[in-house]
Amino acid sequence: MWKPDRNSKKPLYAQIADHVEQRIAFGEFPPGSLLPSERKFAELLGVNRSTVILAFDELRSLGIIESRTGSGTRVSRTKWGAIPKHTPNWKRYTEGGSFLPNLPFLRRIREALAQHPELIDFASGELSADLAPVREISTLMQEKLHAPYLGYDHPQGYLPLRQALVDFLDQYRSIPTTDSSILITSGSQQSLYLITQCLLSPGDAVAIEDPSYCYSLPMFQSAGLRLFRLPVDANGIQPEDLRDLHKQHRIKMVFLNPNFQNPTGTVLSDERRKSLLELSSELGLPIVEDDAFSLTAFESSPPPPLKAIDQHGSVLYIGSFSKIAASGLRIGWMVAPNSVIQRLADARMQMDFGLSIIPQQAAEQFIRSDYVGPHLDRLRVELLFKRDLIIEAMQREWKELVSFAVPRGGLHLWCKIKPEIQESKLLEESIKQGVVFVPGTVYGSDSGYIRMTFARTRSDEIGPGIAAFARALRALL
C-alpha cells in the first residue's frame, strides 16, 4: 500500500491528490467509479481526515472527481479529458463471465476482516497460527529444502510427495493406494473445482448434504449443476433419501463430508456408511468423500473414511493439510481411479499449469519427518481445549438463547439461535461489537443457525469474543 512521504517537502494533501490522480489515469479507478470515502482513505493512508478532504478538494477543482451529497465521491465522467469513450467498460466485463462471484455474506465477512484485522474471527475455517506446525516446517525447510529442479512439475504433482502420501494414507487413514492414483491439488477447493468442471456437465443432478459447505461455493452453480438435498441428522445423511433422489432426478454424483461434517460436526454412522456404499455400488453412483477433518478427532481414534472400505472404486477421496496443518501450504490430494486422475490432471494443466514444487517439497518433508505424529496429537488436545472454552463461554453468556450438539472433532460449532433474528442484522451488529461468524444460510440451512469456528481464534480471545457476540444478539432482541 502506498503511503505519503512525511519527510517530503511536498505537502501531504498534494502527494495524496497526485497519487489518486495517477491511479485514476492508470485505469485503476475507471470513470464513474466510486472512490473510497474520505474517512476510509484517511484510515488506509494513516493521515487525518482533513488532509484527505484537502486532497479531494484539489481533485474536484481539477474536474477529476465529483461528489454528490449522499452518493459519495466518483471519478468524473465528463471532465476528465475524453476518458469515458476511451476506456473499456470494465463494469460490464466484470459483471459478465460464466463464473459466479462469492456469496455476499462471505465477501462481507472477508471485507470486514480486511478493514478491521482486530475483529475476533469465528468465521474463517482454519487453524490459529499457534496450532499450525510453522516452526517444524520452517526448520525442515532450513535443514533440508533445496530446489534441485524448478521446471514444470508432473501433471499429477511432485512424485516424492505422492509417494509420501501413499504411506501417510495407509498409516493414518487405512487407505491402500499407489502414487499413480493420487493427484496433488491446491487444497480440497481445487479438487472439488476439478470434479465439477471435468466430470460433470451443465444440467447434471448432484446430491449434497443439507446443510453443507457445498452451498457456500457458487462453483456448483457456475458449473450449471442442479443441487438436491440430503438432510443431515445426528448420524449424518440417510441412504434411503439418496435412493429416493436418484429415482426422481437421476443423480450423477454425491458429495459427502462424513467425518465431523462442515458445518454440523456430525459423523456418519457405521451402519449408514455400509448401506451407502452398497447403494452406491448398486446404482453405479460415485461418491465424492471430503475427509478434511477426520484427523482432528478429539478423544477417540479418528473414524475411518468411506474410501477405506470402498470395495468397488466408487469413492473419489479428497484430503488436505489445510485443516490439520497449515492452510497456507495449499496442499491437498485426491485419490481416484487412474483414468479420473489423468483427466483432472490434464485439465488442471490448462488452468494453472500445476503447483509450485517448493511447498510440495515442504509437505513431503513434513510427512516423512518425526514431527507429524506429535503435531497431530497436540492439535487434537488443543482443539478439544478450545471447544471446551467456547462451550463454557456460551453457557455463561447466552445459554438460554442458543442450542448445539457437542462435536467430537473438527473446527466448528453449529449453533441454533433460539430467538428469531434477521441474519444480516446480526452479522452487522456483531461486526460493530468486534466479532465475526458465518450465518447458517450460507450452508443452505434454514435461518436461525450460525457456524462458530473455535479453531481460528486464540484461546484468550474465545471468552471475550463470545461475550461480544452475546452483546450483539441482545442488542437485537
Next chain:
Amino acid sequence: MWKPDRNSKKPLYAQIADHVEQRIAFGEFPPGSLLPSERKFAELLGVNRSTVILAFDELRSLGIIESRTGSGTRVSRTKWGAIPKHTPNWKRYTEGGSFLPNLPFLRRIREALAQHPELIDFASGELSADLAPVREISTLMQEKLHAPYLGYDHPQGYLPLRQALVDFLDQYRSIPTTDSSILITSGSQQSLYLITQCLLSPGDAVAIEDPSYCYSLPMFQSAGLRLFRLPVDANGIQPEDLRDLHKQHRIKMVFLNPNFQNPTGTVLSDERRKSLLELSSELGLPIVEDDAFSLTAFESSPPPPLKAIDQHGSVLYIGSFSKIAASGLRIGWMVAPNSVIQRLADARMQMDFGLSIIPQQAAEQFIRSDYVGPHLDRLRVELLFKRDLIIEAMQREWKELVSFAVPRGGLHLWCKIKPEIQESKLLEESIKQGVVFVPGTVYGSDSGYIRMTFARTRSDEIGPGIAAFARALRALL
C-alpha cells in the same frame, strides 16, 4: 512407483500379480480397462518381461484379466466378481464435463517425455535447469525464508510480493502501478484462464494472433469463445485487421504477445503499437498483453510493453517468472484496473483458494535481492549462445529443407519445413530418433511449420538433437 521386493521370499511374479490385483480391486484399473503391455510393465517395474508374463498368466487363470490377440490385456468385465454393475462408469464421467482435454499432439509429447526422459526436448517452452536461478533462490530460502504465518493468503496474493512487483515493474518494464492493481497468479496460464472464465461469456468473439500460443489452449474453446485470427507478419499484427474483425464480429477482447511472440518470435513494431492503442481506445476494446518473454531480449534493451504507454487503462497486463527465472515457482502476475483484479481474485478463491505463501516469499526475496540484475544479464547471454548453436546446427544439418527468421529474444525458433510432410508422422519418427518438437498446427498455423525451443535443452544436446531431427525428416522424404 511400487517395485517388487527382491529380498522377499515370495517370487517376483507372485508379488506382481498381487500388486496388480490390488490396484484393480481399488478401482485404479476399472473393469474393461486396458492394462499397460507386458513390455511396458516390465520396464516400469524393472523386471524381465518373462516375469510379467508369468504374473499375467496367474491373473488370467483367476479370471481377473483377459487378453485377446491384437487388442492387449484388459481387466475382466465378466468374471471379476460382480464388479461391472457395481463400479461407476468412469469412462463416461471422464469423457463428460464442459472442460476440453489438451490437444492430442501435446498429450502425445508429454507422454513421450514421461516414458523416455532421455529424449532431447525442443518441445517444452521453458528454460533448462542451468539457466534458472536455482542456486540463488535456494540460498535466499536458506538464509531468509521463514514462514511466520501459514494461514490463508490475501485473495490478490502475498502483499510483500505485490509491493516488490510494483518496484520491479517500474524499474524493468516502465509500468507504473500499485499493489492494489496486482493479482499474483499461478503463472500466465492462470491469468488467461481467469480472464476467459470471468470477463468473457460463451459466444463472445475474441481476436488472437495467427499463429498463437492461444490455439494450443483448449481453455478458449472450453469457455465457449469464438476465436478470430489476426495474421502475424515480420512486424506483428496489423491494427487494421483488428478494425475489420471488430466491424464484422463485435470483438470483445484482443489477446496479444507483442514482444518475441510465441511461437514466431516477432516484435510488434512501434508504429503498430501506437495505432493499436488508439484503435483500442476508439473502440473501448480491452487488450490482454502477455509479456512473458520481453526480458529475454538478447542484445538490445527489451522492447517496452504496451502497458507502459497505455493512457486509458485498456490493457490487462500479464507477466510471469516462468520464462525468465523458473517455471516451477509458478509465480505470475496481472496488472489491471482494481475492479477487474477484485473480480478475478474473488473467483480464484473458489477455484483453488489462492497460492501457497512459500513460493511467493521466495519470489519476493529474489526480486528484492541483488541477484536479479546479474541473473537476467546472464540469461540473455546464454540464450543468445543457444540460439546461435541451434541455427548453426540447422544450417549444417538441413539447411536446404528449412527456413526461419532469426529471433532477437524469446526461447523459440519458428521454422518452415520446405518439403511437404505429414506432421504426425514427423513427430513419431522424431520420437524414434530421440527428439521432440511442437508441430505448428498446435498454434493454429498451416501445416509445414514447427516450433523448436532452444532454451530447454542443454547446450551440448542441441547439435545431436538437430542431427536426430534431420534424420527423422530425411527418413520421410
